[in-house]
Amino acid sequence: MPEEPLTDDPFDGRPPTSHERMTGLSWDASYHDGPAPWDIGGPQPAIVRLASEGVFTGTVLDAGCGTGENTLHVASLGSPVLGVDVAETALAMARSNAAGRGIKAEFATADAFHLDRLGRTFDTVLDCGLFHTFEPAEHPAYVASLASVTEPGGTLYILCFSDQGPGTGPHPVSQEALRTAFTPATGWHVTGIDPDRVHTRFHDATGAPAWLATIERLRSAPPR
Numbered sequence: 001m002p003e004e005p006l007t008d009d010p011f012d013g014r015p016p017t018s019h020e021r022m023t024g025l026s027w028d029a030s031y032h033d034g035p036a037p038w039d040i041g042g043p044q045p046a047i048v049r050l051a052s053e054g055v056f057t058g059t060v061l062d063a064g065c066g067t068g069e070n071t072l073h074v075a076s077l078g079s080p081v082l083g084v085d086v087a088e089t090a091l092a093m094a095r096s097n098a099a100g101r102g103i104k105a106e107f108a109t110a111d112a113f114h115l116d117r118l119g120r121t122f123d124t125v126l127d128c129g130l131f132h133t134f135e136p137a138e139h140p141a142y143v144a145s146l147a148s149v150t151e152p153g154g155t156l157y158i159l160c161f162s163d164q165g166p167g168t169g170p171h172p173v174s175q176e177a178l179r180t181a182f183t184p185a186t187g188w189h190v191t192g193i194d195p196d197r198v199h200t201r202f203h204d205a206t207g208a209p210a211w212l213a214t215i216e217r218l219r220s221a222p223p224r
């Protein structure tokens with residue numbers, strides 16, 4: 001059997017994202033020396049509240065799942081969930097967390113810009129803290145990738161830092177940026193953008209201002 005070629009490419013052959021180019025480090029490196037700034041050791045309260053409202057129906061994808069705290073929370077309520085990330089170290093932690101807690105959830109390495117390569121579709125998609133790491137120039141490819149795996153009529157939830165201070169996070173997003181990215185032309189309808197909070201290890205107990213966007217995948221194909 002041919003051996004896998006040895007590689008020291010921290011990006012595993014994919015182009016680095018804008019965040020990785022800016023920091024000079026792969027996403028995986030964020031998980032090497034203790035908890036990452038966003039790793040609060042449990043699910044985000046906004047996601048717990050959403051889950052309690054019963055919105056995670058059908059098959060669920062958690063894009064950019066990190067150590068899988070949100071994935072595992074949703075899975076613990078009985079939904080079949082796949083968490084994907086480019087950071088292998090985070091995925092190893094997620095799998096270990098799942099095993100340690102006896103929660104059934106699936107984790108896989110996948111690039112959020114090429115979710116179609118999963119060869120699966122999902123009824124509900126969660127993006128907790130991923131969209132806000134991308135620059136506007138990356139939005140069209142990410143939005144198209146999300147569209148490729150979201151069932152018509154399915155729902156995408158995005159929790160991201162908002163640009164409405166005080167105490168905004170490092171990648172503040174405007175409502176306009178969300179509404180520019182997700183349009184009928186790209187196959188989506190924004191049904192709501194509500195103020196919320198994102199908790200991190202570097203904000204106080206109230207967290208940082210956030211948007212919780214609810215976005216529906218249109219049933220008809222976008223015009224060409």
Ligand SMILES: C[S@@+](CC[C@H](N)C(=O)[O-])C[C@H]1O[C@@H](n2cnc3c(N)ncnc32)[C@H](O)[C@@H]1O
Nearest residue numbers: 027038064065066085086087110111112128129
């Ligand atoms: C700010 S963290 C949020 C992690 C997790 N959702 C949470 O709430 O704790 C962003 C995550 O997205 C992942 N990520 C960044 N770019 C990605 C890409 N192109 N494809 C898949 N995952 C990506 C990072 O590795 C990181 O785990």
